Amino acid sequence: MPGEGGWRRARLAPSLSEVHRSVEVHGATWFRKLLAFAGPGYLVAVGYMDPGNWATDLAGGSRFGYALLSVILLSNLMAVLLQGLSSKLGIVTGRDLAQACRDHYSPRVAFMLWVLCEIAIAACDLAEVIGSAIALKLLFGIPLPWGIALTALDVLLVLYLQNKGFRMLEALVIALVAVVGGCFLFELIISRPDMGEVARGFVPTTEIISNPEMLYIAIGILGATVMPHNLYLHSSIVQTRKYAENAEGKREAVRFAFADSTIALTFALFINAAILIVAAATFHRTGNTQVAEIQDAHQLLTPLLGVSGASAVFALALLASGQNSTLTGTLAGQIVMEGFLNLRIRPWLRRLITRAIAIVPAAIVAIFYGESGTAKLLVFSQVILSFQLSFAVFPLVRFTSDRTKMGSFVNSTALRVGAYTVAAVIAVLNVWLLFQTVREWIT
Template sequence: MEPPSGMATPAPASTTGWKREPDAPSLAESHRTISIPAGAGFWRKLLAFSGPGYLVAVGYMDPGNWATDLAGGSAFGYSLLSVILLSNLMAILLQSLCAKLGIVTGRDLAQACRDHYSRPVAVGLWLLCEVAICACDLAEVIGTAIALNLLFGIPLVWGVCITALDVLLVLWLANRGFRWLEALVVGLVFLIGVCFGLEILFSKPAVRDILGGFLPTTELVTNPAMLYIAIGILGATVMPHNLYLHSSIVQTRKYAQDARGKREAIKFATIDSTAALMFALFINGSILVVAAATFYTRGRHDVAEIQDAFQLLSPMLGVGVAGIVFAVALLASGQNSTLTGTLAGQIVMEGFLNVRLRPWLRRLITRAIAIIPAAIVAGVYGESGTAKLLVFSQVVLSLQLPFAVVPLVMFTSDRKKMGEFANPPWIKVLAWVVATLIIGLNLKLLLDVTGITGR
């Protein structure tokens, strides 16, 4: 049987370290559709490879981040900037491993799990990943609904329902080509950046306090309330579904399938994702800084809800447009996250189960699962309930992280699977330290939440 178009002829599974070979390329409709100009210079090649990193970075600045960063900034000032920085550094490392896995093996992380583990284990990992995607989608639904309510006065329940229409936008972009999707995402990312650049100017934070916030404190693990928000920030920053997404979309580039071509692709993909994630660090840090400078310094330690921040920003800063700019950035954030969530859901289902549904059907199923609890909470509990649901959704994401991180580190450290591209010892040690830290923080959170520690 001939391999699918664009795929190299697969070696026997026994010689590659995998139990089976993939049946089809990841995200087949976009696989290797973007050409890399031969003989081009560094900057032209970087431009050709740029894009996937920003699709990944979108997940690091979604409405879930807003809830956790606002709660952290208003309650604890600048202290949790150290968590945002640490989370971002973890993300840079993990996303670089994702890019390497996809480029070297021709598999996304979901396919790699399916081709390595037994079917029951793969199905279990798929179910856990679907829970994480639904939690992420829940944050996007609530964030977009809140933005529509703040800007246009649309009731939260109706705003939640309106978010289902984004399926049409995704379908239209998918038909135009993958570069169109990337262009829209990058445009919205920079719109969010401009909005928060303005908010920083409006709030006038103290530079000394910002720099001090990047130094970690022991209170992070001794204060359960701070730890809960910190884990939420971790879950909102290092997104489980982004690990699957990135390992797939780097394969949209048509790079040479020899060792030299793969090495070059890894280099440019890593630069792309690192630059995009540093921009995400600016956005996340800005949200927390604005909350700390505006609310914490004025004694308003209880501002954990996006709606309250919107109402208070303009009067407390004395700038009439501050609240509007905040809401515009929130709407852009919610819509951006929706686009990448669509791709992640498709990649995960196809990769783990080898089941291919039409993208619009897959999106409707995922969005319906998120809309139902969001609509119920919005209708019964109102604004207060949606804020708590946002933070809780991010904790759910963080609890799922180990089940994506551990296989990723295992696969990229395996010389039989990766050949000469296997992680060198120092990367392997660093990656396992990150995985252990994530698992340890999650266990500590579970013990605190369930009261096992005897608090």
């Protein structure tokens, strides 16, 4: 029988207890309150512009021009919906998604979901390790194995920021997002894209479905965009705000959290679209239609654009993107372990465990197979993420559609239908992507 509030088990501890309700949200005006709530959305948006997204955006732009911009837009709209549900779950129930799964499902199911989520976080961390190592090599000539080893040091930065308060961590993430955005604004200006073609690219066409190669990359973009660990992360970090714990306070918090994540995800849309637009304007236009690896794009940017420094700016954006993703990955790992298992270990130990799981395979591949091997590993990490995504999306939609858990905040019929449709579309497309990828490896 369901317990109090529709949950089978009581919540054992608040999510991220060391920063829970630590940020005041008082403000005399709507804008000041929006600023007080701003932050969690940007930590979430980082996952939508991490190095794992770059390969699919580069491949789509260089091969098919601007045609797949509509897929990036559709992916972003799906992300806005799912992250809105995630923040609502956290604010209304006082549980993050991991805690909700633990308190609803049997211990065996919850344990299986935890294992799948840890695999997804390790895969995401793998993409961040490889992306940061590639950026260090492109900028400073550091060999890939050494660059991979250096990425372990980011644990010191995370520990320092956690001791300084959650707002400091948010400020650094927002600053790095601004660096990535500024770099790609520069790349957009010097690549001089055809703005008419860009506008037409945001309109979906039947060619995307009828062309198998285009469909494959389109599904890759979808799979690389919506990250499963972001749903766990967002449902937790919205609870760092000290809103009134009554119906009116929660309603206001849900509204401002949705505004925060929507604005932040708009920045993520700009950066993903900019990567594809730069690839289309620089590579597709000059006949370099096979550019899919980050190293190739870096090597060709300056000679094709005729602007010195274009390649360095590209690598700087990649480094900022990779480092940003490691910060949010740390939090996601902590949230998932504490939420599913109620197991609390020191953040530095948790970070080293997660990073070791990512560093070991990345280092082995870099040493024995070089740059081409790490590029393939980057794609493989996105396939793993795609496979795990549905195991986070379906519980999220189920919980937010359950009146016994959400009360008056339950999803409306239209929202429920829309959310389940998005969940089903993601599941079907990711299974198709997994099948096609495995078939390609076999052949």
